[in-house]
Amino acid sequence: MAARGLGMKFEGYDMLLNACIKKRAFREGQRVHAHMIKTRYLPHVYLRTRLIILYGKCDRLRDARNVLDEMPEKNVVYWTAMISVYSQRGFAFEALDLFVQMLRSDTKPNEFTFTTVLCSCTGTLGFEFGRQIHSNIIKRTLDTHIFVGSSLLEMYAKAGRIHEAREVFESLPEKDVVSCTAIISGYAQLGLDAEALELFRRLNLEGMTSNFVTYASVLTALSGLAALELGKQVHNHVLRCNLPFHVVLQNSLIDMYSKCGNLIYSRRIFDNMPERTVISWNAMLVGYSKHGMGGEVVELYKLMRNENKTKPDSVTLLAVLYGCSHGGMEDVGLKIFDEMMKGNDGVEPDIEHYGCVVDLLSRAGRVEEAFEFIKRMPFEPTAAEWGSLLGACRVHSNIDVGEFVGRRLLEIEPENAGNYVILSNLYACAGRWEDAGMVRDLMMEKAVKKDPGRSWIEIDQTLHSFHASDRSHPRWEEVFAILKKLSI
DNA sequence: TTAGGGTTAG
Numbered sequence: 001m002a003a004r005g006l007g008m009k010f011e012g013y014d015m016l017l018n019a020c021i022k023k024r025a026f027r028e029g030q031r032v033h034a035h036m037i038k039t040r041y042l043p044h045v046y047l048r049t050r051l052i053i054l055y056g057k058c059d060r061l062r063d064a065r066n067v068l069d070e071m072p073e074k075n076v077v078y079w080t081a082m083i084s085v086y087s088q089r090g091f092a093f094e095a096l097d098l099f100v101q102m103l104r105s106d107t108k109p110n111e112f113t114f115t116t117v118l119c120s121c122t123g124t125l126g127f128e129f130g131r132q133i134h135s136n137i138i139k140r141t142l143d144t145h146i147f148v149g150s151s152l153l154e155m156y157a158k159a160g161r162i163h164e165a166r167e168v169f170e171s172l173p174e175k176d177v178v179s180c181t182a183i184i185s186g187y188a189q190l191g192l193d194a195e196a197l198e199l200f201r202r203l204n205l206e207g208m209t210s211n212f213v214t215y216a217s218v219l220t221a222l223s224g225l226a227a228l229e230l231g232k233q234v235h236n237h238v239l240r241c242n243l244p245f246h247v248v249l250q251n252s253l254i255d256m257y258s259k260c261g262n263l264i265y266s267r268r269i270f271d272n273m274p275e276r277t278v279i280s281w282n283a284m285l286v287g288y289s290k291h292g293m294g295g296e297v298v299e300l301y302k303l304m305r306n307e308n309k310t311k312p313d314s315v316t317l318l319a320v321l322y323g324c325s326h327g328g329m330e331d332v333g334l335k336i337f338d339e340m341m342k343g344n345d346g347v348e349p350d351i352e353h354y355g356c357v358v359d360l361l362s363r364a365g366r367v368e369e370a371f372e373f374i375k376r377m378p379f380e381p382t383a384a385e386w387g388s389l390l391g392a393c394r395v396h397s398n399i400d401v402g403e404f405v406g407r408r409l410l411e412i413e414p415e416n417a418g419n420y421v422i423l424s425n426l427y428a429c430a431g432r433w434e435d436a437g438m439v440r441d442l443m444m445e446k447a448v449k450k451d452p453g454r455s456w457i458e459i460d461q462t463l464h465s466f467h468a469s470d471r472s473h474p475r476w477e478e479v480f481a482i483l484k485k486l487s488i
Numbered sequence: 489t490t491a492g493g494g495t496t497a498g
Contacts, residue, residue: 044489046489047489048489049489050489052489053489053490077489078490080489080490080491081489081490082490083490084490084491110490110491112490113490114491115490115491115492116491116492118491118492119491146492147491147492148491148492149492150491150492150493151492151493152492153492154493176492176493178492178493179492179493181494182493182494183493184493185493185494211493211494212494213493213494214493214494215494216493216494216495217493217494217495219495246494246495247495249495250495251494251495251496252494252495252496254495254496255496277495278496279496282495282496282497283495283496284496285496286496286497287496313496314497315498316496318496318498319496319497352497352498384498
């Protein structure tokens with residue numbers, strides 16, 4: 001469309017650039033650009049924008065920026081295209097910085113610019129900046145624009161300000177599938193699963209249309225509640241809708257079944273997928289790991305490596321190491337970590353991987369080795385690593401290491417009641433009653449309280465929540481009988 | 489010509 005009436009050369013360049021954008025073909029795109037320069041062709045504004053988009057899609061941010069910088073006069077479309085490139089590639093600071101430069105150049109942002117720039121308003125500073133942008137948006141009466149509004153509510157939700165997100169959502173005069181999904185997902189991502197489902201129910205009654213993204217978000221909320229029956233209903237509904245294959249939705253189903261404890265269903269979905277992403281593999285590996293199925297984890301990881309179609313990432317290795325640790329396969333886990341250190345997996349170990357190794361050694365009762373490993377780590381150990389070791393010291397009654405680790409933990413996180421309890425129990429185990437009492441006194445002094453652990457169960461599509469020794473629920477006897485049957 | 493929602497871990 002844009003090519004009409006602008007000459008053959010324009011049409012040719014337009015066609016070539018669009019093909020390069022589609023295929024993310026950097027080299028070919030660069031050759032098209034070079035041809036324009038060699039033949040002294042002055043590209044139309046449209047083609048310059050396409051060049052920015054092309055370089056952005058090919059991850060060549062410097063080249064994209066050069067196209068922008070070389071323009072003698074920049075209009076709002078150029079600026080927005082470049083801000084969008086930064087934003088989509090995760091360069092939030094650069095996106096906001098360019099937005100400021102745009103304002104300084106007296107170019108007025110439009111609804112496209114606001115929609116784009118709000119995606120980069122993350123983190124404390126980004127959020128503060130986003131709030132100022134919100135004021136500006138209100139002044140320009142763009143806050144009820146469906147695209148701008150969706151980006152605004154997402155910014156608030158990502159900052160944990162769900163009430164403000166909801167206000168923006170409710171104030172939208174018209175809601176579409178994206179804005180509805182954004183608010184449902186906002187609740188789900190903050191762990192407000194019941195609220196997410198309630199809103200989904202309400203919006204459905206009001207005639208909302210759902211698509212595969214909506215169902216993926218709803219499944220996230222159901223996973224958080226471990227609501228298997230409702231999850232099955234959503235799955236059946238999705239099947240009845242005959243939606244085309246979407247890897248994201250299938251990944252959500254794998255995760256939902258795994259979090260609800262049904263690994264057989266998860267694996268069935270995984271096996272039947274015509275294509276998988278690294279997240280599909282990770283969801284399945286995490287499922288096995290969390291259920292202590294070390295053998296399945298290692299077997300699936302081998303399959304992934306043998307297939308050689310999907311590269312493992314940091315989460316893959318975390319899941320594998322975690323699975324080995326919880327599945328009693330410490331030697332295999334240590335070997336895999338060793339391969340990581342040699343660079344054979346293409347993933348550089350970070351502190352969380354080191355933490356898994358501490359956990360591997362701790363759970364295997366190799367307390368002294370775990371202690372030495374922590375001391376040699378190239379990272380400053382956090383409460384997570386010390387915490388794994390303290391638990392192991394308690395289980396394996398290692399008072400010497402445990403005392404050091406426990407004291408260290410009380411310094412790092414004095415508000416964590418669990419550490420006081422474990423240290424006190426450790427002293428008690430060793431017959432050091434005075435020290436055990438002292439730790440309990442310290443707990444009282446600091447007003448630290450241990451919350452009772454909670455568990456929940458789904459009966460007839462209703463979730464019932466309990467804490468230890470809780471008999472206040474009207475149906476507790478029924479639940480108790482079920483738990484007894486399940487040996488929980 | 490530039491725009492919004494999604495899946496794994498923590």
